[in-house]
Amino acid sequence: MSADTVIRTEGLVKAYGSGNRRVLALDGLDLEVQRGEVFGFLGPNGAGKSTTIRVLLDQLRPTAGMAEVFGRSPVDGGVGTRARIGYLPGELAMGGRASAGELLHHLTALRGGRGAERIDDLAERLTLDLDRPIRGLSKGNKQKVGVIQAFLHRPELLILDEPTSGLDPLLQHEFLAMVREAQADGATVFMSSHVLSEVESVAGRVAIVRAGRIVDLDEVATLRHHAGQRIELRFDAPVEPAPFAALPGVSDVEVEDSTLRCLLRGEPDALLKAAAGHHVTRWSATDRELEDLFLDHYRMPVTPEEVADDDR
Amino acid sequence: MTAETTDHAGAASTHSAPPAPGSPLEQTGAYRGAAVLGWVLSQHRRALLLWGLAVAVVAAIYVSFYPAMGDTGELEALVEGLPDGLIAALGYDGIGTAAGYLESTVFGLLAPILLLVFALAFAARLIAGEEESGELELELTAPVGRRRVYLERAVALAIAVSWLGVVTGTVSLLLVAALDLEVAAWPLVTTTVGLILLVLAMAAISYAVGAATGRRAWALGAGAGVAVAGYMANALAPLLEDGAWLARLSPFAWYLSEDPLVHGLRGAGAAGLLVVAVVAIVVGLLAYERRDLGV
Numbered sequence: 173m174s175a176d177t178v179i180r181t182e183g184l185v186k187a188y189g190s191g192n193r194r195v196l197a198l199d200g201l202d203l204e205v206q207r208g209e210v211f212g213f214l215g216p217n218g219a220g221k222s223t224t225i226r227v228l229l230d231q232l233r234p235t236a237g238m239a240e241v242f243g244r245s246p247v248d249g250g251v252g253t254r255a256r257i258g259y260l261p262g263e264l265a266m267g268g269r270a271s272a273g274e275l276l277h278h279l280t281a282l283r284g285g286r287g288a289e290r291i292d293d294l295a296e297r298l299t300l301d302l303d304r305p306i307r308g309l310s311k312g313n314k315q316k317v318g319v320i321q322a323f324l325h326r327p328e329l330l331i332l333d334e335p336t337s338g339l340d341p342l343l344q345h346e347f348l349a350m351v352r353e354a355q356a357d358g359a360t361v362f363m364s365s366h367v368l369s370e371v372e373s374v375a376g377r378v379a380i381v382r383a384g385r386i387v388d389l390d391e392v393a394t395l396r397h398h399a400g401q402r403i404e405l406r407f408d409a410p411v412e413p414a415p416f417a418a419l420p421g422v423s424d425v426e427v428e429d430s431t432l433r434c435l436l437r438g439e440p441d442a443l444l445k446a447a448a449g450h451h452v453t454r455w456s457a458t459d460r461e462l463e464d465l466f467l468d469h470y471r472m473p474v475t476p477e478e479v480a481d482d483d484r
Numbered sequence: 485m486t487a488e489t490t491d492h493a494g495a496a497s498t499h500s501a502p503p504a505p506g507s508p509l510e511q512t513g514a515y516r517g518a519a520v521l522g523w524v525l526s527q528h529r530r531a532l533l534l535w536g537l538a539v540a541v542v543a544a545i546y547v548s549f550y551p552a553m554g555d556t557g558e559l560e561a562l563v564e565g566l567p568d569g570l571i572a573a574l575g576y577d578g579i580g581t582a583a584g585y586l587e588s589t590v591f592g593l594l595a596p597i598l599l600l601v602f603a604l605a606f607a608a609r610l611i612a613g614e615e616e617s618g619e620l621e622l623e624l625t626a627p628v629g630r631r632r633v634y635l636e637r638a639v640a641l642a643i644a645v646s647w648l649g650v651v652t653g654t655v656s657l658l659l660v661a662a663l664d665l666e667v668a669a670w671p672l673v674t675t676t677v678g679l680i681l682l683v684l685a686m687a688a689i690s691y692a693v694g695a696a697t698g699r700r701a702w703a704l705g706a707g708a709g710v711a712v713a714g715y716m717a718n719a720l721a722p723l724l725e726d727g728a729w730l731a732r733l734s735p736f737a738w739y740l741s742e743d744p745l746v747h748g749l750r751g752a753g754a755a756g757l758l759v760v761a762v763v764a765i766v767v768g769l770l771a772y773e774r775r776d777l778g779v
Binding site: 188226229231232233250251252254255257259261263264265266267268269270278279281282283284321 | 515516517519520523526527530617618619621622623624625626627628629774775776777778779
């Protein structure tokens with residue numbers, strides 16, 4: 173193992189229950205995250221993302237296989253390992269009469285006081301009112317508290333479970349800036365999401381997890397290319413589908429009267445030029461989401477045209 | 485209270501290059517002090533004050549009633565009308581004396597009930613309840629060991645129970661002195677210790693079951709089950725021909741038998757309660773360190 177591997181799992185299995193009711197939350201998960209990268213951990217709800225993360229933090233004990241953080245198992249590394257991690261839980265629960273500021277000061281006290289001096293700055297940056305009691309905070313404001321406590325002590329490893337849920341777009345933007353800054357400072361970031369667009373602007377590599385296994389692992393740009401875009405073009409008169417279907421990167425062409433829908437992977441140039449031969453009255457392009465990627469993964473076998481398109 | 489102590493452990497090394505795995509620098513930013521304990525107590529300070537007030541009021545009312553009822557023989561007359569078995573079951577044998585009255589009302593019934601209601605709920609909440617709600621997750625994923633979290637929260641429980649016990653004892657002591665009742669101070673102090681130990685033993689069972697299972701309902705059920713069974717065993721034992729063995733099994737009997745307000749708390753009884761509390765805490769810890777959290 174390289175000394176620069178921050179997170180590593182091999183054949184990680186986590187089972188709950190026994191006999192007929194045995195459920196595999198993780199089913200042989202292999203993962204390797206290198207120092208300094210922002211790693212996206214993507215999958216639908218229930219795929220095993222949070223289970224993996226909670227094994228890394230020694231909340232859950234693996235049934236089989238191994239997990240290492242900074243070269244040690246979460247159990248052996250214990251307190252020393254967790255001192256180097258900042259963690260944002262996926263389901264953040266906080267309550268009580270304490271104010272947000274009091275809670276954040278308490279959480280830094282659990283780390284020997286590290287990061288207490290940054291509380292005011294980060295609260296201002298995310299526009300969190302530190303004097304309000306936790307129990308009265310909205311979901312979005314609680315999420316801000318969660319984000320702040322994860323970043324406060326400038327951890328070497330940030331583990332962020334669905335970090336942008338509950339944050340409005342402006343704050344998502346600020347949050348992503350914080351992730352980039354942490355990376356620039358040398359931190360490793362491991363963030364989970366069920367939406368590709370949430371991680372794609374910051375993540376380098378992305379692993380896709382489904383049913384407790386990694387089903388795909390690639391650069392985020394490659395995944396985006398695989399996912400492609402849904403294109404809809406409306407013309408002033410009905411068109412023939414055949415010329416469009418023959419274009420490079422275009423597939424799944426459907427024509428309904430004067431409206432053409434298709435799937436585009438790669439550059440739109442050829443499609444736009446072909447469309448320009450007609451009178452276009454309306455057009456839209458939508459990035460496909462992760463759900464569509466999963467559909468592709470399970471739509472076997474892949475058609476030869478698609479393979480040809482992807483290998484271009 | 486040493487809460488919120490902020491040590492800057494190894495601050496010098498914090499900003500240097502990331503430490504190699506296994507190096508001593510890994511301890512940087514580790515937890516010191518008793519922040520968990522301080523936090524738990526400060527989170528519940530309002531509840532602790534209100535419960536203290538309630539316990540004080542109840543104890544004060546019952547103690548002040550004695551001169552009006554017990555001293556005049558009215559209570560004794562009332563009790564004499566009851567069947568012998570019921571008198572024994574209610575612990576009213578000595579109700580004609582101030583010590584007997586206090587023993588069958590404040591220390592034998594009301595304080596145990598009030599303290600147990602608070603302590604079992606608090607014990608079940610401290611680990612299991614906050615785990616079910618998810619509130620404990622940030623603490624457990626911070627660089628604080630599970631054992632540390634468990635033990636500091638157990639200390640918070642012990643402090644809370646002791647506080648309510650001390651309120652009971654202090655109010656009783658003050659009123660006994662003010663009203664010039666015939667209850668000696670030392671037995672009253674040791675009986676207060678017995679009350680605290682009794683409630684701690686039951687609360688420790690709730691705490692441990694909660695820590696072992698992560699289920700608040702099971703935690704509550706275990707503590708309340710033992711408390712009710714123990715109370716019944718102590719109350720019914722005098723009614724049985726050979727009921728002594730039943731009483732020997734009851735934590736309530738360990739605390740209340742042989743009139744602690746007259747003779748002082750029995751050492752063996754106190755030891756028994758302490759052993760139950762300590763064993764429960766240790767067993768709970770062993771289970772807690774081994775299991776999956778938050779599932």
